[in-house]
Amino acid sequence: MEKKLTTAAGIPYAHHEDSQSVGQRGPLLLQDFILHEKLAHFTRERIPERVVHAKGSGAYGSLTITNDISAYTRAKVFNAIGKTTKLFIRFSLVAGEKGSSETERDPRGFAMKFYTEDGNWDLVGNNTPIFFIKDGKKFPDFIHSEKRDPYTNLKSPTMAWDFFSLNPESLHQVMFLMSDRGTPYGYRHMHGFGSHTFSLINAKNERTWVKFHFKTQQGIKNFTDAEAALEKSVDLDFAQRDLLTAIDRGEFPKWDMKIQVMTEAQAETYAFNPFDLTKTWSHKEFPLIDVGVVELNENPKNYHAAVEQSAFAPAHVVDGIGYSPDRVLQARILSYPDAQRYRLGVNYEDIPVNRCPYMVNNYQRDGLMVTGDNGGSEPNYFPNSFDNIQPDPAYTEPALQLNSNVVDTFDRNAPGENDHYTQPGIFFRETLSDELRLSLVANVVKAMKGIEGPKKMEIINRQLCHFFRADIGLGMQVARGLEVDVSLFTQPH
Numbered sequence: 147m148e149k150k151l152t153t154a155a156g157i158p159y160a161h162h163e164d165s166q167s168v169g170q171r172g173p174l175l176l177q178d179f180i181l182h183e184k185l186a187h188f189t190r191e192r193i194p195e196r197v198v199h200a201k202g203s204g205a206y207g208s209l210t211i212t213n214d215i216s217a218y219t220r221a222k223v224f225n226a227i228g229k230t231t232k233l234f235i236r237f238s239l240v241a242g243e244k245g246s247s248e249t250e251r252d253p254r255g256f257a258m259k260f261y262t263e264d265g266n267w268d269l270v271g272n273n274t275p276i277f278f279i280k281d282g283k284k285f286p287d288f289i290h291s292e293k294r295d296p297y298t299n300l301k302s303p304t305m306a307w308d309f310f311s312l313n314p315e316s317l318h319q320v321m322f323l324m325s326d327r328g329t330p331y332g333y334r335h336m337h338g339f340g341s342h343t344f345s346l347i348n349a350k351n352e353r354t355w356v357k358f359h360f361k362t363q364q365g366i367k368n369f370t371d372a373e374a375a376l377e378k379s380v381d382l383d384f385a386q387r388d389l390l391t392a393i394d395r396g397e398f399p400k401w402d403m404k405i406q407v408m409t410e411a412q413a414e415t416y417a418f419n420p421f422d423l424t425k426t427w428s429h430k431e432f433p434l435i436d437v438g439v440v441e442l443n444e445n446p447k448n449y450h451a452a453v454e455q456s457a458f459a460p461a462h463v464v465d466g467i468g469y470s471p472d473r474v475l476q477a478r479i480l481s482y483p484d485a486q487r488y489r490l491g492v493n494y495e496d497i498p499v500n501r502c503p504y505m506v507n508n509y510q511r512d513g514l515m516v517t518g519d520n521g522g523s524e525p526n527y528f529p530n531s532f533d534n535i536q537p538d539p540a541y542t543e544p545a546l547q548l549n550s551n552v553v554d555t556f557d558r559n560a561p562g563e564n565d566h567y568t569q570p571g572i573f574f575r576e577t578l579s580d581e582l583r584l585s586l587v588a589n590v591v592k593a594m595k596g597i598e599g600p601k602k603m604e605i606i607n608r609q610l611c612h613f614f615r616a617d618i619g620l621g622m623q624v625a626r627g628l629e630v631d632v633s634l635f636t637q638p639h
């Protein structure tokens with residue numbers, strides 16, 4: 147059926163391509179409102195891109211529960227085997243802008259929104275179980291060092307390695323990044339991680355610490371550095387194309403959701419700070435427990451409406467799931483809604499992809515771009531004598547025992563805190579295959595060859611020290627690759 151062309155206000159009109167003019171060759175008329183509406187809307191099409199994770203892809207799907215974890219959590223999303231909850235996932239790259247290549251060496255974002263009966267639960271993780279920093283106060287500095295140099299406006303290996311070498315807590319994540327896991331083959335062939343330690347609260351109001359894992363059923367597949375570079379030269383949008391077309395073909399990607407749990411008592415005595423985001427928990431001591439299966443099965447009808455406007459927040463946990471004292475998580479709790487109020491406006495939770503499909507009862511009203519009924523004629527203050535909306539004490543979490551001293555300076559010398567080397571050494575020796583070890587060394591050497599300027603040798607030597615401390619063989623191989631005199635590192639000092 148033919149449809150009539152209309153203005154945004156629904157007014158049908160006759161001429162879409164010709165502007166109104168004075169005669170055939172004269173100037174245009176101010177009254178041509180449709181010309182003005184078209185141009186004015188066009189010039190406002192861009193919204194601020196995310197300050198990090200600007201380039202991404204998203205899809206809808208579901209989580210289906212396959213195992214009973216009610217001993218640990220009362221969260222309704224997990225409360226029955228076979229239960230299915232709708233979700234939306236946005237994958238992304240971190241440092242590049244919206245137009246950048248999707249085969250760059252970079253961690254990948256793995257942000258999940260579960261539309262649960264108790265509100266939207268956002269698990270905003272990455273494809274790595276760890277991160278570059280263990281305190282959120284370092285995040286802007288870290289990201290600045292990854293983005294463009296303020297003078298040259300170019301990406302700068304000098305800035306990146308300067309930051310890494312001055313922040314040895316980054317080493318574990320740097321090793322992941324420099325392995326072939328830093329260039330995954332799109333988004334379907336990588337694992338996902340909640341990364342932080344969170345908490346689970348059960349029906350008896352008991353707390354357990356937890357880490358979330360998502361194991362790809364498609365199998366891990368990575369580009370080598372050379373393959374990634376080649377793909378970049380032919381397709382900047384490899385990962386978007388791969389995800390979109392797989393779902394369009396009916397090949398729905400799946401991940402097995404699993405958890406690791408640690409009791410509060412175990413956390414007291416664990417060798418490392420269990421809330422340190424630069425460390426993993428031993429899988430031998432804390433084995434993976436099955437939870438369910440995540441499947442992506444529906445491409446959004448419109449990219450901008452759903453993917454670009456999606457907003458995830460580590461702050462959004464639902465009853466039965468809680469935070470932990472992880473210093474990066476704590477910083478993230480504040481930062482995301484703040485970013486989204488700037489990027490999308492104060493009513494961003496009402497955008498369909500972000501809207502809770504179940505009840506939303508509160509007294510927030512008005513502001514820019516109200517698109518729902520704004521609470522209708524219901525009271526807009528609390529307490530009131532009319533609506534009987536009540537806070538429910540059943541949602542109270544158990545108290546968390548804390549040392550009450552306010553600490554301004556984190557004790558980086560506390561036991562285990564400044565051991566930045568044990569786990570990266572294990573990762574190099576035990577997790578990576580011979581082939582992946584070789585490519586890691588080659589990738590590091592190639593990346594560090596980009597360091598330049600008067601501080602070049604200072605930065606290289608400082609970073610080499612970290613590699614040596616993780617594994618002497620690793621240090622030697624990188625030093626040789628960079629043609630650095632290794633006697634500096636092998637002499638007793």
Ligand code: HEM
Pocket residue numbers: 195196197198199202236237238254255256257270271272277281282283285340341342456457458474475477478481482485486489
């Ligand atoms: C996006 C801040 C650490 C994963 C963002 C955004 C901000 C931000 C402001 C853009 C949000 C938006 O505009 O919607 C921070 C800060 C951090 C931090 C301040 C440290 C204190 C992390 C960590 C992870 C992570 C540790 C993973 C474990 C993500 C992901 C996105 C994102 C996946 C993209 C979400 C999406 O797809 O919309 N971050 N971030 N971030 N961050 Fe972080």
